[in-house]
Amino acid sequence: MTFKPIPLNPKKSRNLWVYIVITLLILGVVGLFAYRYFFSSGSRRWLDFSAFKQDRDDYAEILLLPGMRCGDAPFAFPTTGAIFGLWSQSYRPGHIHAGLDIFSGTEPGVTPIYAAYPGFLTRKADWISTVIIRHPNDPLEPSRQIWTYYTHMADDQGEESFISSEFPPGTNEVYVEAGQFIGYQGNYSGNPDNPTGLHLHFSVVKDDGNGSFLNELEIKNTYDPSPYLNLAVNHNDNPESFPICQDEITFENWDLVVEHE
Numbered sequence: 001m002t003f004k005p006i007p008l009n010p011k012k013s014r015n016l017w018v019y020i021v022i023t024l025l026i027l028g029v030v031g032l033f034a035y036r037y038f039f040s041s042g043s044r045r046w047l048d049f050s051a052f053k054q055d056r057d058d059y060a061e062i063l064l065l066p067g068m069r070c071g072d073a074p075f076a077f078p079t080t081g082a083i084f085g086l087w088s089q090s091y092r093p094g095h096i097h098a099g100l101d102i103f104s105g106t107e108p109g110v111t112p113i114y115a116a117y118p119g120f121l122t123r124k125a126d127w128i129s130t131v132i133i134r135h136p137n138d139p140l141e142p143s144r145q146i147w148t149y150y151t152h153m154a155d156d157q158g159e160e161s162f163i164s165s166e167f168p169p170g171t172n173e174v175y176v177e178a179g180q181f182i183g184y185q186g187n188y189s190g191n192p193d194n195p196t197g198l199h200l201h202f203s204v205v206k207d208d209g210n211g212s213f214l215n216e217l218e219i220k221n222t223y224d225p226s227p228y229l230n231l232a233v234n235h236n237d238n239p240e241s242f243p244i245c246q247d248e249i250t251f252e253n254w255d256l257v258v259e260h261e
């Protein structure tokens with residue numbers, strides 16, 4: 001018996017090459033989009049995240065502090081941390097972030113949070129980790145009412161709330177000064193099986209026109225916090241770098257609560 005090589009059909013062989021080239025092209029385009037997504041929308045900022053958590057002191061230039069006011073910003077900064085997640089940033093396909101994610105790099109229940117602006121604080125009866133403050137006169141547009149929203153102030157399981165005991169569940173319209181202690185940063189996401197990284201989520205929420213606030217999860221119901229803080233916190237304007245004050249920094253004379261070790 002002799003071995004006879006099967007001749008390669010030249011037509012089939014050409015088709016195979018066409019398939020290979022098309023497949024490589026598709027993979028290339030998908031890969032390019034994935035790369036751009038990670039480094040553009042997802043942002044390079046996240047690349048610093050584990051190092052920041054390891055040693056916050058190495059990142060003094062991006063660390064913002066409570067009571068810090070950038071230039072003539074109406075709001076002073078509400079907590080200690082770096083803003084890794086900006087307004088209008090996408091964390092995953094189909095998601096657009098409606099607030100700021102400020103990471104302290106500490107532990108849950110350690111880093112204090114203060115009211116950024118005076119107003120009337122409400123904590124609904126079923127809110128474990130959240131408060132909202134009504135500001136009857138928007139400092140940028142006094143004819144309108146706005147709200148500031150603070151969340152994740154509980155442990156991962158939602159068993160221990162880190163909100164100040166001055167604001168128990170069911171608190172309604174209690175006046176707070178700027179700089180008043182609200183609670184500590186936590187990592188409760190609303191789902192004990194999937195806690196968030198430790199941070200404060202802070203957003204500026206639109207009024208519904210009937211004395212209540214709109215759903216703060218949707219970006220269209222929120223305002224770009226940039227002019228309120230005088231920081232570049234709109235991801236579209238600042239896709240890669242950390243928001244740091246480009247103006248004169250002053251500090252409010254707030255009665256600060258000590259961050260425990």
Ligand SMILES: [Zn+2]
Pocket residue numbers: 085097099100101201202
């Ligand atoms: Zn957030």
